[in-house]
Amino acid sequence: MQSTKPDHGWNWWYLLLLAQFVPALWVPFYNSVEPTWIGLPFFYWFQLVLVFICAAVTAFVYWITEASQQQ
């Protein structure tokens, strides 16, 4: 597992991870009641759904960076 390449701690796929900061912190985008979903205001369900989307993105970056390290 030890890589022989110098490791600078950076991989361009990490940009996908950092992109998660934007929807999470862009408050004006989600500070509204409509559209509601099963009675939940947008403010609440959007942020809950975002948890799953971001976890999926992190999992994707995990697979792709681990795969590239194996080579």
Added chain:
Amino acid sequence: MRDINWVALIVFVLLFGFITWLGFAAAHWRRGDLDLLNEWGLGGRRFGTLIAWFLIGGDLYTAYTFIAVPALAFGTGALAFFAVPYTIIIYPILFIVFPRLWSVSHKHGYITAADFVRGRFGNRWLALAVTLTGIVATMPYIALQLVGLQVVIGGMGFVGEGWVGDVPLIIAFVILAAFTYSSGLRAPAAIAIVKDLLIYITAFAAIIVIPIELGGFGKIFAAVPAQKLLLAVPQGNTTGAYGAYATLALGSALALFLYPHSLTGILSASSSHAVRRNAALLPAYSFMLGLLALLGFMAIAVGVDKLPEYAQGFALFKANFAVPALLLHTFPSWFVGVAFAAIGIGALVPAAIMSIAAANLFTRNIYREFFRAQCTDRQESQMAKWVSLIVKLGALVFILFVPTQYAIQLQLLGGIWIIQTLPAVIIGLYTRWFNAWALLIGWAVGTVLGTIMAASVNFAAMYPLAIGGWTFPSYIALSTLVVNLIVAAVLTPVFNAIADKAKDETLASDYAM
């Protein structure tokens, strides 16, 4: 002690008895020599992805969080939901930054962040600053866990009556202290599995049953006053509640993994890959925390604070009683016992890890560094065990004799203090460009300034920065971190000119996965 809920109490005591046994039995789990600090204080760095998931989840999402976040939703409203973006953005940080810390710590046998800083910058005073900040920020956090425990014990009817009312808390504390002493980090790791399962059961039962009883989320949110439903839209030249919400989430996220107990959890993982996998798996807890935050709105819809049977609880614990009252109001007593045990045990797991983390810091970075450089591994481990007891005793005394408000204020300050170690610890993982003395002065400036700013707004988290006709209400931790970084950057060339850099004992390859 008139109206004790016996059924709930019996279930609670049975579950507590079980985890007590588990805590002691854990000493034999993946057996290691508990006379080594690496074994006692980090579980031998042998926890795979799944156990690390339970341990770190049980560690970061504390009992106090489960009480306080819904309490904030109940009392203040939408602002409480900052916990969701906060716990979203901690995971990119965990994924990118902390495998590096895991790798270098594994290579050099580092147990604390201060160990790393000492090795990387070769400056014991900078390491001491990181150590003291960690210990001081952790103490009130432990105390707040005991508050979570106090609230559920109160919910079962043990309230008032002077010192007798404190007996259950003292018993729980003695149990906690004893199994931490004997089993080290293995105890909270084993108990976290039980606790997290109970918490998930409670959260999902509550989020399904209560909305059905109340006629759906539409009706629940219809009962929430407009000013609590959403954040106030900023008017005029200010970023208002939007800026407050975003900076609170960002600042809290940057601070989280600098806390000693977070680091102890991460370093106990068996590989840097296990840490990364957990960055994708731990968000399950964030989702649950979001669901629990919604309980605060359900408590508003039920109007628990207006029901006479909970008046005493609210008088004692204020909004923190919202969730216990809601659970008591909705569920049969046996399930209340399960839910309260989940919260109560949920207090013991992080409290144990926090006391171990503080003990590791004291032993490694104060005792061994400044007093007993020649101490044996056995003496080191023994000292850590004693310190873990002292730390917990301090937290107990604090909670019994000092108003809870002070613990909350100190915990808030703790967040502002701990973030000041970010330049040395996190940036230090990538570059040694900063001079250690410049980092130390930046740390001191950030700490002092943050404390003054917090005191000036009566120990609130937000300080309204006024810049060029605009007002930016922002989380003090974040704004003072910027000052800290600027000071460190400006002073670095100055110190580089007058003093030689100390040796860096780490190599670039030590950080690779």
